[in-house]
Amino acid sequence: MTTAFSLVSGLRDRLQSREARVMTIGLGYVGLPLALTVHETGFPVTGFDLDAERVARINAGERVISYFPETRIASAVATGRFAATADPARLAEADVVLICVPTPLTPAREPDLSYLRRAAETLARHLRHGQLVVLESTVWPGATATVLRPILEAGGLRAGTDFFLAFSPEREDPGNATFTTRTIPKVVGADDPQSLQLVHMFYDRVVERTVPVGSIAAAEAVKLVENSFRTVNIALVNEMKGALEAMGVDVWEVIAAAATKPFGYMPFWPGPGIGGDCIPVSPAYLSWRAGDVGAQVPLVDLARHTNDAAPAALAARILSDIAQAGRPAAGARILVCGISYKRDVEDTRESPALGLMRALEAGGAVAAFHDPFFPVLPVTRDHPDLAGRVSVPVTPEAVSGFDAVVVTTDHTGVDYAVLARHARILFDTRNVIARLGLVPAARDLRKV
Ligand SMILES: NC(=O)c1ccc[n+]([C@@H]2O[C@H](COP(=O)([O-])OP(=O)(O)OC[C@H]3O[C@@H](n4cnc5c(N)ncnc54)[C@H](O)[C@@H]3O)[C@@H](O)[C@H]2O)c1
Known part of the structure; x- marks a missing residue:
């Protein structure tokens, strides 16, 4: 029988050995550098994006972000352990899913979570026991728990026991040559100890410093405080x-x-x-x-x-x-x-x-x-x-x-x-x- 304990220990083992397959949803200014950084620390990574043209360019090794080193994407693709896909069914293969979709403003200058909802609905169709889902996109405190979580749980799996849910605000600074995804400390927050332990363990293997906070809402708020x-x-x-x-x-x-x-x-x-x-x-x-x-x-x-x-x-x-x-x-x-x-x-x-x-x-x-x-x-x-x-x-x-x-x-x-x-x-x-x-x-x- 699958218990939360066995799911946690199974994922811990795969994180430990870096066999855990990591997928990003979104390969933009945040998702792509993050996907590459995770890959560069030894994990197999697949980036999922709706933009088929961008996916094809990444798989062809093109430098789709101007300030990247010339061969960064091509080198990653050449290893055979980094690829992009436009096929959402591949999300079922992931052990760790990092959601990096846009969260802009509506014309009325209010939060537009439509991209997040759509990404969540896509992921929900492929969600399986034991996955760790981490939202990276900027949202308001409470959005992960009240917008993302219910969509993911609609199929019957429960966060904290069947799958694991965390928030980690992206701090990417495009074009900054001094600080990279790997050297910028990563704040992580979760609402249950299992999810916090797993997200902490994952990012400990990816970035130089992980900073845990006691709840998803606190992690969500960190980003808003920094930018305000x-x-x-x-x-x-x-x-x-x-x-x-x-x-x-x-x-x-x-x-x-x-x-x-x-x-x-x-x-x-x-x-x-x-x-x-x-x-x-x-x-x-x-x-x-x-x-x-x-x-x-x-x-x-x-x-x-x-x-x-x-x-x-x-x-x-x-x-x-x-x-x-x-x-x-x-x-x-x-x-x-x-x-x-x-x-x-x-x-x-x-x-x-x-x-x-x-x-x-x-x-x-x-x-x-x-x-x-x-x-x-x-x-x-x-x-x-x-x-x-x-x-x-x-x-x-x-x-x-x-x-x-x-x-x-x-x-x-x-x-x-x-x-x-x-x-x-x-x-x-x-x-x-x-x-x-x-x-x-x-x-x-x-x-x-
Ligand atoms: N750009 C930055 O400097 C920066 C820094 C920190 C945080 N953020 C936050 O990170 C999040 C992502 O921003 P970004 O700059 O990477 O956006 P972006 O527009 O550069 O990239 C988003 C990517 O997600 C894809 N996408 C959209 N909906 C999708 C879906 N349902 N499924 C799969 N792919 C989908 C798009 O095709 C696009 O390639 C936002 O919340 C943003 O506020 C951005």
């Missing part, structure tokens, strides 16, 4: 930027100096707003859940609204400066440089640069873009109407044809000397021109 902290500090530093600029003080110089304080201060840098699927999203999950349980997070909400409004505020500032320089906003041609939400990553989710383009055009200007990662603007979730526009090359002729250029994302593959030399007015939201020592060449440089 960033959201509030980004809003704060952008507020500082405006106030210090009015006082004639360079915020970049001030923050660099403040950052030398060895305790009690952590630098955040100004920018055009926030982007990605984490920083703008998690605080919205926190706020929504707080409202649900009768609590409030007014500071977080103010920061969210400040950050959400940043692209429009920047557009207003740019159009006003251009008008002051003698060019009416109506018809002004503006080049937005950098469409990704962060440097050297080909990811446009929630990118403030797109919101800026939209706001500039709402103000009567004509917005074009340059981005080395996007020869053509793809269809984006928030601004699908901008799709199809073609990246303008950074050449002296092209740049000098614009009334202004705005650096929104400081990708390394951009010729900033050309911008500094040929832009009529250069708005630098990232301080890249000064950082590269190009200031003297700029005709009209404005740090905004």
Whole structure:
């Protein structure tokens, strides 16, 4: 007879020997690095994704994430112990299932758990005794227990006895060369001792440090606290930027100096707003859940609204400066440089640069873009109407044809000397021109 004890000891043995088959659901910016890292620590791994084209590219060894080492995926595939699949039936083979699907916001800026529900329904059809299921996607405290768990249990298996359920917030930082999936400590939480023991044991074999917490809800909340902290500090530093600029003080110089304080201060840098699927999203999950349980997070909400409004505020500032320089906003041609939400990553989710383009055009200007990662603007979730526009090359002729250029994302593959030399007015939201020592060449440089 199968008992919880025998299921736990069976999985423990397979984790111990690294024979346990691990599957991720989702092979995106989180699922793929995680799948590769698990594989690189000796486990056989299969990544399941609905996107058949992505699956085929991964199985062909293509580098589908730009900041990966050239051969990372190809080397993993060549071992025969790493593969991608679009076949959900393979989930039945897994000993450990890591759910890494998107958890974005609805158009009303509320949690959208539709991807998670769909993934859970797929997994539920293949769930079997003894599997460990770990949710990695960002959710609000209580979502794993009240949304994921009931779907998984609908077929009759019970979490904690028949299968094991845990939450571990993903802390991936795309493009960060200093911290990798393996070196970033992994928080794990579960609502029963068996699940906690198993998830702890699994991640002990994958990452350098595992940090157990006493419940799934605590682990869910860790992610929201981390990202709300960033959201509030980004809003704060952008507020500082405006106030210090009015006082004639360079915020970049001030923050660099403040950052030398060895305790009690952590630098955040100004920018055009926030982007990605984490920083703008998690605080919205926190706020929504707080409202649900009768609590409030007014500071977080103010920061969210400040950050959400940043692209429009920047557009207003740019159009006003251009008008002051003698060019009416109506018809002004503006080049937005950098469409990704962060440097050297080909990811446009929630990118403030797109919101800026939209706001500039709402103000009567004509917005074009340059981005080395996007020869053509793809269809984006928030601004699908901008799709199809073609990246303008950074050449002296092209740049000098614009009334202004705005650096929104400081990708390394951009010729900033050309911008500094040929832009009529250069708005630098990232301080890249000064950082590269190009200031003297700029005709009209404005740090905004
Ligand atoms: N990107 C980040 O930097 C980051 C960092 C930490 C946490 N997170 C969180 O991790 C989660 C995943 O984010 P991501 O950036 O990897 O998303 P992503 O959009 O890059 O990838 C998600 C992948 O899941 C696939 N998918 C969607 N539904 C599926 C389903 N039902 N079955 C199988 N595959 C499915 C998609 O095809 C896609 O390839 C989110 O909750 C996000 O908030 C993201």
